[in-house]
Amino acid sequence: MLLFSSRKKEGNEKPWKYSIIYKEDVGNKPIISPQGFLSLSPMPAHNHLHIKDKPKVSVGPTSVANASRMILKAMPPWKALKLLSRLNQKKGIDCPGCAWPDPEKRSKVGEFCENGVKAIAEEAQHKLAGEAFFKQYTIESLRKQSDYWLGQQGRLSQPLIKKEGSPRYEPIEWNEAFNLIGDHLKSLPHPDEAVFYTSGRTSNEAAFLYQLFVRKFGTNNLPDCSNMCHESSGVGLTETLGIGKGSVTLEDFEHAEVILIFGQNPGTNHPRMLSSLEKAKRNDAKIIVINPLKEVALMKFKNPQKIKGWISKGTDIADLYLQIKINQDVALLKAWLKLLLVDERCLDRKFIAANTEGFEALKADLEQHSLDDLISQTGLSKEDVLLSSHWLAASKKIIACWAMGLTQHVNAVDNIREIVNLLLLKGSIGKKGAGTCPVRGHSNVQGDRTMGIWERPTKAWTDKLKDAFNFDPPESPGYNVVEAIEAMNQDKVKFFMALGGNLLPAAPDTLLTEQALKKCDLTVHISTKLNRTHLATGKTSLILPCLGRTDKHIQNGKEQVVTVENSMGVVHGSHGSLTPPSKHLKSEPEIVASIAAATLGNDDINWSGLIEDYDNIRDLIAKAIQGFENYNERLKNDNGFELPNGARKGEFNTPSKKAVFSINQLAESIPEGHKYVMMTIRSHDQFNTTIYGMDDRYRGIFGGRNVVFMNESDMKSEGLDKEDVVELSNHYGLERKVAGFTVVPYEIPQGCVATYFPEANPLVPLHLTARKSHTPASKSVGVNIRKL
Incomplete structure (x- = not known):
């Protein structure tokens, strides 16, 4: 069976090495894709990919320089200045990138981010x-x-x-x-x-x-x-709070005591959010990041709109970084809920009684779970779970933010509803500095x-x-x-x-x-x-x-x-x-x-x-x-x-006119016969399906996109070294295989791997979707890995 092939270099084109095979379990003849087409970005030959150390800080002067280079490549300086001076300003151009809101008081230095500039350069290019x-x-x-x-x-x-x-x-x-x-x-x-x-x-x-x-x-x-x-967000929020949108405003970030960031990489997908997190830190908010990958922007941020952002070492963002196993967020949330219920003084009893329903059923469900088992499922240390629960217990104003790291799983709606359970327990809905914040993508x-x-x-x-x-x-x-x-x-x-x-x-x-x-x-x-x-x-x-x-x-x-x-x-x-x-x-x-x-x-x-x-x-x-x-x-x-x-406003358009505590399922196991859980992610030179370049500098990847991020212990068990080339495969009714991916050692929990989309999308089965929302479960796909 052909899994790896190449074609001769023609002109200035780079050689490709990629094949995708779908094979039906019933033994039909394998379907081999047209060479190159399903490699949605051509994979440069192995020696074109460079893996470097990750930077220790995000944004700052490097981001400004990169954005300037991108836009000046696309258009003359006069046009670039005209556009950037109006981008996200009052009576100006709304950035065609992300949907992060504009502050009432806009920066005169520039109310935009690096990836916003890339989006503008793509749209308004001279060619x-x-x-x-x-x-x-x-x-x-x-x-x-x-x-x-x-x-x-x-x-x-x-x-x-x-x-x-x-x-x-x-x-x-x-x-x-x-x-x-x-x-x-x-x-x-x-x-x-x-x-x-x-x-x-x-x-x-x-x-x-x-x-x-x-x-x-x-x-x-x-x-x-x-x-x-975000279909899963809309379904989960509508069922529990009566509206499929988030409840916070931009100003709420300045009043929050704890900010939870689930499954999200703002440094690439909505960088202007980092300014809001910086303000929250100035006001002594605790920021807890829950994400399988260590993302630079959630560690340290240099704000280029301020002199300090050019000369200082930057602002530390995460007070606690919880590198959870892929799709074990419900287990963590249930552990937090159990810990909070130990002391009723941690709860907002008045809010629960007046504004919610289903509280007793939630308590009964939580009693069915062992705290140690829940924590074990997350892959986190008990000390970190206890510390984070202590901060939650001591706080009344909690904002929960999330993106597709929570919404693209079979149990995605459960993820969202369990977040709502936590906020309702604390009365952190309908008050300043608290609430739900699904962070949308397109503008x-x-x-x-x-x-x-x-x-x-x-x-x-x-x-x-x-x-x-x-x-x-x-x-x-x-x-x-x-x-x-x-x-x-x-x-x-x-x-x-x-x-x-x-x-x-x-x-x-x-x-x-x-x-x-x-x-x-x-x-x-x-x-x-x-x-x-x-x-x-x-x-x-x-x-x-x-x-x-x-x-x-x-x-x-x-x-x-x-x-x-x-x-x-x-x-x-x-x-x-x-x-x-x-x-x-x-x-x-x-x-x-x-x-x-x-x-x-x-x-x-x-x-x-x-x-x-x-x-x-x-x-x-x-x-x-x-x-x-x-x-x-x-x-x-x-x-x-x-x-x-x-x-x-603390008003809930549900059938009962009350917010609803819900009973949610833990994550399903991946199908038997698969060794790893794969999630697809974006590179820094990407917004959704738009590829701005072949680099991902925040993860140390340059010149290529066909990579698989792996835990070093998993690499050792597979007999793999850095930059080995592998095949990824799975079997959900059809056998799916992609080949020509380079192994990159990375800080990611054991048993978890990450790949870029759309390159790995052929491994995501069409029928693998979230319950109720029908969103493709692109963040929890079972795969196996074999060295080529």
Whole structure:
């Protein structure tokens, strides 16, 4: 069986060494992927990878220098200065990276981070990928390039079509593209044969029009990137607190006594959070980090906005770093709960009695567990668990933060609900300096859900839409991401459309996802740049180039404002400042409205009239969504406005109107026959599926991404040395193997390994998902490792 192969170096390309094999247990002939395609980034030859010592501090001057280098490589200095001076400022550009909120008082030095600058450099790069580019490259030749290379080819400059049987994309007129989509949708036997995916970078205005069009078309097939990241947070928080969003504000960090950080790496994914943690430390907050990997940014931080950040040794962030085994967070939380219940003075009895239900059942459940057994499961020392519980016992204001390290497991919803149990026990909900803080990724992923991008809308939502627009929205659940991939593979869906995003590298089970997309009759992508999913074409495929967050939106000669919602429920505007790089680009709202008009015809919504002024769209939003009353008027506040949040006030929109203590399961064991638990992670030169470069300097990795981080004791037991090349495999119904990964010794608990996504996504089974939220369990995948 071929597991490791290479091809000759051609031109300036780096040689690849990668193969992926899927083999059915029933003995069917193995499927060997097209060489190179499923290596979503080409793996440089072994001698191109350099492993160095990790830095001892994060951010600081090195981060500033790296950000400057990246943006000046992408654009001239005048353009860079213009963009950065407006980035995250009032009446400026909302960063297209993460959703961390902006402080009321903005830094004049620069209200942005290194990875925000990288996002801007990618979006606003001077280079264009136009007609000449697509004449030069066939789709097959583009598949052989890395994701990093694809992203560096420039902004898409005109609409493109891949006709059935054609090997390449070629230009198409806008009206022809809109009519092609409309005609195809109208010809489908049932609306549910179409899927409409959404990225979290989409504006409120575009997202609202998109969901309105899709529901008027007749389906709830609105999967989005939330399905793959914080869906578990939304489910767990809604069940226990009555709202699927976090309850804290940015100001709460200045009043917290203890901050818990679960499964999160802010230094890479949302670096501006480090400034909030620095302020909390100044106010004597204790910070407890619960994470399998030792992350530099959670150890020490140098704030480049301050002179001290340039000349000092930096601020220590973690008071206690708990390197827990992968997905043993419920065991730790149960241990803490048992320890707190020993002394009732540690609890907020008044809050529990007045505002919660299920407390006695929780106590009874905890009695079934041995404290020593729980601590043993975590892999932590008893001393560290006792010390951290002591800090929790002595505190009344506790903030719990988390990211995908908690949300991408089979028991992910249990993880979130157990955090809520801890906060309810302490009365740390609905008070200053305390509460829940799920830290979102994409800049408007929370806003998209607020706008109705959701495959399972509530009846209250559909009733409101019905009243506002006088039609009967579909009420049956649509497909989430995993269900949509399954439906495409089963020929139940023949049309796929993506409003932004890059589904293929983001999704699990890469080969099955690629096959699913290729089975569609028509695939449509609204994008700013070329990405991997554009190359998994349906029989016919369209790429519709759109304006980015940095571009001016001009409609009827008037500059328009788009809006977003940050991670803490504040809605504010984003004002593009650059002249669009091509006259052929259209805004996302205009593209969506044009497709709606071509599909639905002259219904009771004047789609073209809506986009003449985005105020018209916001008037519709105000009419349909609670909390957006007087939208346009309230948007005049430069700081935006806060959406209703009952949990923030200690009010719970559950059936009982009380917060709910819940009974949660410990993590399941990985299937028998697997030796290690693998989690997929991002590198520092990456945001979601966008690869900014081939380095991960905070982990000492340079020049490559096909690596596996291992505990040195595990390496010894496998007979492995640093930089050995290995194969990773598992068997969840299908045998999955990836080869060509370099071993990197790292501080990670025994029995646990980490790899980058999307490179290791072929090992994540499509059916391995979280209960209730259906999120792919990319953070707890059983694997075996073999030296090649």
